[in-house]
Every structure is written in structure tokens, then in C-alpha cells.
Amino acid sequence: MTHPQSEAELADFIAGAKGPLQIQGGNTRGVVLDGDVVSTRGLSGVTLYEPGALTLVVQAGTPVAEVEALLASENQQLAFEPMDHRLLMHTQGEPTMGGVFAANISGPRRIQAGAARDFLLGVRFVDGQGQVLRNGGRVMKNVTGYDLVKLMAGAHGTLGVLSEVSLKVLPTPETTATVTVRDLDLAKGIAALSAALGSPFDVTGASYDPQVRTAYVRLQGFEASVRYRAEALTKILGQLGSVEVLTDCADLWRGIRDVASLAGQPGDVWRISVKPTDAVALIPALGATQVLCDWGGGLIWALMPAGRDLRASMTVPGHATLVRAAEGTVLPRHHPEPAPLARLAAGLRAQFDPRGILNPGLMG
Numbered sequence: 001m002t003h004p005q006s007e008a009e010l011a012d013f014i015a016g017a018k019g020p021l022q023i024q025g026g027n028t029r030g031v032v033l034d035g036d037v038v039s040t041r042g043l044s045g046v047t048l049y050e051p052g053a054l055t056l057v058v059q060a061g062t063p064v065a066e067v068e069a070l071l072a073s074e075n076q077q078l079a080f081e082p083m084d085h086r087l088l089m090h091t092q093g094e095p096t097m098g099g100v101f102a103a104n105i106s107g108p109r110r111i112q113a114g115a116a117r118d119f120l121l122g123v124r125f126v127d128g129q130g131q132v133l134r135n136g137g138r139v140m141k142n143v144t145g146y147d148l149v150k151l152m153a154g155a156h157g158t159l160g161v162l163s164e165v166s167l168k169v170l171p172t173p174e175t176t177a178t179v180t181v182r183d184l185d186l187a188k189g190i191a192a193l194s195a196a197l198g199s200p201f202d203v204t205g206a207s208y209d210p211q212v213r214t215a216y217v218r219l220q221g222f223e224a225s226v227r228y229r230a231e232a233l234t235k236i237l238g239q240l241g242s243v244e245v246l247t248d249c250a251d252l253w254r255g256i257r258d259v260a261s262l263a264g265q266p267g268d269v270w271r272i273s274v275k276p277t278d279a280v281a282l283i284p285a286l287g288a289t290q291v292l293c294d295w296g297g298g299l300i301w302a303l304m305p306a307g308r309d310l311r312a313s314m315t316v317p318g319h320a321t322l323v324r325a326a327e328g329t330v331l332p333r334h335h336p337e338p339a340p341l342a343r344l345a346a347g348l349r350a351q352f353d354p355r356g357i358l359n360p361g362l363m364g
Contacts, residue, residue: 005042007124007132007163013038014161015130020360023157025061025099027092028085030324031333033359040098043163051076054169055121060098060162067097071169079170080116081107087263089324098162104154107257108205108218111197111295117153119168125152125160128353133160151348157359159352173204173220178249179233181215181241184208187280189215192240193296194276199236201229207256208293210283215241218253261292262303268326270310272300274318285315311335334363 001024004010014021020035027039040061048057051074058067064082071077082105084095099105101123106115122136135148152159181192189208192215196203205218217233219226230245237243246252255261262269267289274282276297283291288302288310304310306326314320319335337345345363349356 001037001039003039003042007043007126010038010040010043010161010163011126011130011132013130014126014128014357017355017357020357023102023161023359025096025102026063026094028089028095028099029103030085030089030091031362033362035357035360038161040096040161040163041094043098044096046070047164048166054171055166056169057122057164057166058097059164060096062097064095064097064100072172075172076169077172078119079109079113080105080119081109081113081257082116083107084258086258088259088269090264097165101153101165101167102155102157102162108207108253108294111206111298112202112204113170115153117150120149120153120165121168122166123149123152123162124164125162127160128355128358132163136166156362158349158363159358161358175223175226176218176220176247176249177226177230178205178246178252179217179219179230179237180244180246181217181237182213182244183241184213184215186210186283188240189213190276190280190293190297192237193217193293195236195240196233197276197296199233201233205253205256206294206296208297209261210291210293211261216252216256218249256292256294259292259301262290262301265290265303266326267306268304268308268310268322268329268331269324270302270304271321271323272302272310272314272318273320274298274300274316278316278318282314282316282318286310286313307331 002013004013022033022035022037024037024039043059043061045062046058082100101116104116124134126132193206193208196217197206203217204220208215219229234243279293279297279300286302288304290303292301307329309331311320322331322333
């Protein structure tokens with residue numbers, strides 16, 4: 001394993017590489033590929049933090065926990081609420097900022113605040129030829145050049161290795177409350193989430209757990225506003241089931257964010273993206289051992305018997321990713337791309353990594 005201590009060292013190593021490289025941040029997702037491992041953990045530290053401007057610049061190997069602690073000292077947060085994979089994947093390591101953006105990791109608040117990529121302002125990265133490239137900036141208004149910032153978010157290190165990211169942060173809400181609706185079957189559970197998201201009450205989390213037949217709707221903001229919205233949603237959702245408002249709910253949403261209900265159970269774990277209302281028809285067709293719905297039903301986490309190809313059971317349009325494979329499971333990690341998109345992706349990789357050495361096979 002190689003641990004470059006600077007962007008220049010990283011660039012020199014990639015330029016001189018003779019074979020495939022596995023790019024690794026905190027190694028919390030347990031991805032194993034062919035090639036020499038290149039860790040970004042040596043590229044760590046906060047380059048710039050301006051709380052008044054809501055902007056932060058950090059090196060890619062900086063631990064997420066370190067950033068969250070810094071932001072908390074100024075009553076600010078990462079609004080996209082990135083998942084910590086360690087519980088679900090049963091891994092060690094430490095989540096890094098580069099890893100979060102390389103995989104576009106976004107938690108329950110995505111339905112209201114947006115995805116991780118929506119908070120990126122600029123990036124620095126090293127491409128497959130060892131060239132250091134920069135795109136975007138350190139301010140919220142920057143329109144120069146191609147939008148490589150968004151392209152790098154979710155590329156999983158196949159186009160370049162992130163060395164530094166600049167991003168927008170947001171204030172931490174004053175108050176949080178969760179409206180819970182119990183005794184709901186799947187159809188009513190998704191209906192409750194749809195009703196909440198279709199309301200004018202600025203929902204920041206909408207999850208349904210079929211195991212306990214409960215829908216969870218999160219509200220955040222100033223105390224008086226949260227209280228008013230919770231009362232209004234109680235009246236609307238009370239028509240579907242038994243309603244209770246929780247105020248001490250940080251652990252609840254951390255568990256939803258990290259998919260704690262599926263952790264420690266044998267089998268394969270899949271992450272499915274569909275139209276929220278399609279979840280009602282899809283979930284029974286999957287034959288899953290257990291599921292958890294987030295993003296109003298648009299994100300489904302499914303625990304499946306080991307080795308079963310969930311994609312063959314997709315009865316509605318969607319996208320399925322194999323997040324955790326049991327021993328012996330040999331299935332593609334990422335959903336097959338439509339031919340036009342696959343050609344576009346291959347063309348981009350040929351431009352940024354003509355030797356095909358950065359995480360080869362990961363996205364194919």
C-alpha cells in the first residue's frame with residue numbers, strides 16, 4: 001500500500017504506475033479490486049474554513065468525523081448527511097471526505113437539501129496520467145470551464161483521484177422533531193411519506209420500516225416552526241395510523257442513515273433507487289428477507305439471500321447496486337448502464353484515464 005503525503009507525491013506515483021491501482025480512502029466500504037492500493041489518508045487537513053461564508057476546503061483524506069467536529073464548533077453541519085458504512089459493512093477504517101464525494105454519499109436529508117455533489121464548489125484531482133487538474137472554486141458563484149466538479153462526484157475514483165474538495169456547509173437546525181405513524185402496511189406507509197413530502201411543511205427526512213410498520217417524518221428548524229408543522233402533520237397523517245411526535249430522535253435518524261436494521265445479518269445487501277410510489281409494487285416482488293425505505297420510498301435497502309440477483313426481480317424501472325456481497329456471491333456491483341450512457345462513460349474514462357489504471361472494472 002502506498003500513502004502519498006502530498007498531491008505532488010500522488011501525481012508522481014500515478015504518473016509512474018506500471019499497472020492497475022486501487023484507490024482507497026478510509027476503506028469503510030470494503031471494496032477489493034486488482035492492483036496496488038493507493039491510500040489518500042496522507043492528504044489530510046483543513047485548508048480553509050470561513051464560517052461566515054459557509055465554505056470549507058479540505059484535503060481528500062481528511063476524516064469526516066474531524067470535519068463534523070469542526071463544523072459543530074461553529075453550529076454548522078454537512079447538510080447532505082453522509083452515511084457511515086462501517087456498521088452495515090462490518091469494516092474498520094475511517095470515512096474520509098474524498099471518499100464521501102467520490103461515491104456521492106448522501107443520507108436521509110437528500111430529499112430536502114440535495115445530494116453530496118450539490119454542495120461541491122470545487123475539486124482538485126490527479127488524473128490517470130498523473131496530471132493535477134482543478135475545476136470550480138472556493139466560492140458559491142463560479143461558472144468557469146466544464147463542470148468537472150459534478151462529474152467527479154460519483155465517479156468512484158475511475159476518472160481521477162481527488163486530492164482536495166471545497167464545499168458549502170449549512171447551519172445546524174435549532175430543533176428537530178419526528179412525526180411517527182405506526183400500524184401501517186406497506187401501501188399506507190408509502191402513502192404517509194408521500195403525503196408528508198407533498199405538504200408545505202419542509203420535511204427533511206421520510207422513512208418507512210416495514211419490520212415495525214412505522215413511518216418516520218423529520219422536521220427541522222426554529223422551535224416554533226417545528227412545533228407548528230408537527231401539529232399540522234399530525235392532523236394529516238393521523239388519518240392513516242397512530243401518530244406520536246418524538247423530540248429526542250438523533251439516534252433514530254443515525255440508524256436510518258447507516259441502515260442499522262440490516263447490519264449483522266447474513267445475506268447480500270442491495271441499494272435500489274426507484275420512483276417512490278413504485279416501492280409498493282416492487283418490494284413484495286423482491287423476495288427480500290428485510291427492507292428499509294428512505295427518501296419517501298425512492299431509496300430501498302434490501303437484505304437478500306446470498307447469491308440471488310435482485311435485478312432479475314425488478315418489476316419497475318430502477319437502479320440496483322450490490323452494496324455488500326456475502327462470501328461466494330459473484331454479481332456485478334453496479335447496475336448495467338444503457339448502451340448510450342455506457343459509451344459516454346467509456347469515452348470519459350478514455351480521456352481522463354487512457355491507460356485504464358484507476359479502479360479498473362469498478363464501474364463496469
